[in-house]
Amino acid sequence: MSTPPATALPWATADPYAAALRAGHGPLFLRRADGSLLPLEVERWCARADAVDRSVLDRCEETVLDVGCGPGRLVAELAARGRAVLGIDVSEAAVEHTVRLGGQALRRSVFEPLPGEGRWGTALLMDGNVGIGGDPVALLDRLAGLLRPGGLLIAETVPVDVDERARVQVVGLGGADGTDALFPWARLGTRALLRYARGWEQTGQWTAGGRCFVSLRSHSRSTRSSAEPPKRTAVIRSQRARNTSAGSPVADR
Template sequence: MSTAPPDTGLRESGADAAPWLAVPYTNALRNGHGPLFLRRSDGWLLPLDVERWCARADAADLSALRRCEGSVLDIGCGPGRLVAAAAARGHRVLGVDVSQAAVNHTLRLGGAALLRSVFDTLPGEGRWGTALLIDGNVGIGGDPTALLDRVAQLLAPGGLLIAETAQLDVDERVDVHVDDGHGAPGESFPWARLGTPALLRHARPLGWHPAGQWTTGGRSFVALRRARRA
């Protein structure tokens, strides 16, 4: 297993961390199961697959990890199954997450993780070989363009982004909150849902080039190559 890079000032990540510090999310990770949802203001619910997140990497996860190149940054690593699996495959890997419960779980698996937002200063900026946005994390921040720009800053020239996309051709920005189906609504935050066509539409003008698309285990993935700088 890789060890964590030197800390550069571990801290919670301000307002973007607060929704994922909500009791329902923390309890779900600690217990290893839901129910847990992202709830839109109109009552629509997006189920969150906590049981899969807390299990070992499955065949669909491994289909993404087999494509990883060099060092791996898992953005929104959750309880760390991909960090552990990528490290076991010989990659130098770091997970970042705004939830202390997620970071603690990753560390217990023997992985390296920092309590950070992707928009915070991170170790190795501009030198990562692969970035992961799995389990809906293309939605982080509710602004796909800003997120893709930030990932480009983190990757080395020619680096690879592997993202999981929604199975439907959806392209939406919404305000949601974490909900266990029983408690009072928590703090709302912006989120995005993108299918593969939508992600490609956002990515191409920013200099990202498709490097692969596949579906397995009922999940959809896209690999994007960052344009090399002159």
């Protein structure tokens, strides 16, 4: 099992986060350096994919990479549909939960080497994961390198007009039991995300169930007339990864 990079370690080793995922409920928060709290929707993350989730997944093309997959509800739903999908998360508890649901997952940061780089059909940034790393431009650049030319990014944004950078830590009830280390995070509304998405083509913007989404397409060096058919993949038994073929980036046994 790989170790998350130093910038991801505070989240990966946050005991309140791991405990909440294993229990299936919060309360859980991101606490800013000024002491203010942002609630995290642990119960929704640990439940099965809901109608809003499923409507988003209907838009996915080809192979799917769920960045910051958490406890794996989206990975499990796509796998149940017979789609080739991989979740990545820096939290060991999140990866374990995803695998228990029947999905494939690796304990990786999006900024670490990943299987299938440059060949993924769709990348997902759901549940606030546009905030990963606290640098939207760096995150979007990295995703452009992971997707195939013309690949699709579906991102969930904050349902208010916000563009915030902060250093945060994961804490439980009352703001207690947080890890001492702070890590960078971002909160972006749709307008802010689109400002940073230079080099991407906006292909959709919508709201559902009080949640907001944007779809972006990476600039393509060539055009393809059709998406490759979905492929069923097996549950991984370890977290060592390789590319099994030029068209199907999946985790190795």
